[in-house]
Amino acid sequence: MAELDRVILWGCAGHAKVLAEIISLRGGKVVALFDNAEVESVLHDIPVYKGEAGFRQWIYSQEVLHGVMGLAAIGGARGRDRLGIHALFRNYGIEIPVLAHPSAVISDSAKVGCGTQILALANVAADTTIGEACILNHRASVDHECVIGNGVHLAPGSTLCGCVRLGDNVFVGAGAIILPRLSIGEDAIVGAGAVVTRDVPAGVVVSGNPARPMRKNVRA
Numbered sequence: 001m002a003e004l005d006r007v008i009l010w011g012c013a014g015h016a017k018v019l020a021e022i023i024s025l026r027g028g029k030v031v032a033l034f035d036n037a038e039v040e041s042v043l044h045d046i047p048v049y050k051g052e053a054g055f056r057q058w059i060y061s062q063e064v065l066h067g068v069m070g071l072a073a074i075g076g077a078r079g080r081d082r083l084g085i086h087a088l089f090r091n092y093g094i095e096i097p098v099l100a101h102p103s104a105v106i107s108d109s110a111k112v113g114c115g116t117q118i119l120a121l122a123n124v125a126a127d128t129t130i131g132e133a134c135i136l137n138h139r140a141s142v143d144h145e146c147v148i149g150n151g152v153h154l155a156p157g158s159t160l161c162g163c164v165r166l167g168d169n170v171f172v173g174a175g176a177i178i179l180p181r182l183s184i185g186e187d188a189i190v191g192a193g194a195v196v197t198r199d200v201p202a203g204v205v206v207s208g209n210p211a212r213p214m215r216k217n218v219r220a
């Protein structure tokens, strides 16, 4: 696990509070927050800066940037936004760590991309590959040999059975179950509580048990 002495978070809402707790449990500290909107800080005593101008202002006020770690604290079906924040961080040499809650169970054989956040009680089984900027929310379960793209969000309590494949920026709603060996195309959304029994094409929103298409994902 990377040194987390100086962590910055982009996104100043509930997810930032969750990440800040994990960072603290890991012995680290959030030193600045950034948000596109003019918002109050959600973390006591931690300043919030607005947009890229505020980000640059903070960057140029630092004597050294070495050791600063950055994470995108943006939940929901917003994987593209998280990846965009990563690109901005990289432009300034900010490192992007993997962050895992101490109670998460992660197989030694799993590969996890940078900036991916694995929250309390989540489970990542053997030979799983997880991309960059993903969120595995509380109690999400990723079983053996799953392959997950970049910018994916698995909402609380969702379950991927073995050998499931998720494209980039897929969002799986709370408590949804995806049966073994299925593929979910990029930018698809699986509704809360759905049971997915067939492959889902890219950019489609499905819900229900068994899951059926509802509409197109307009953000795709």
Ligand SMILES: CC(=O)SCCNC(=O)CCNC(=O)[C@H](O)C(C)(C)COP(=O)(O)OP(=O)(O)OC[C@H]1O[C@@H](n2cnc3c(N)ncnc32)[C@H](O)[C@@H]1OP(=O)(O)O
Pocket: 075, 076, 137, 155, 156, 172, 173, 174, 189, 190, 191, 192, 193, 194, 205, 206, 207, 208, 214, 215
């Ligand atoms: C820590 C965190 O909170 S992480 C975030 C976790 N969040 C989630 O899991 C939310 C996941 N999102 C959903 O399930 C959403 O409801 C979606 C994406 C499936 C659909 O959203 P929308 O397209 O906005 O659907 P909308 O709310 O307009 O509902 C349309 C219809 O579908 C139904 N519906 C909505 N969601 C679901 C669902 N998950 N399962 C079954 N039916 C649903 C509604 O009841 C409504 O039915 P009606 O037309 O008969 O009244």
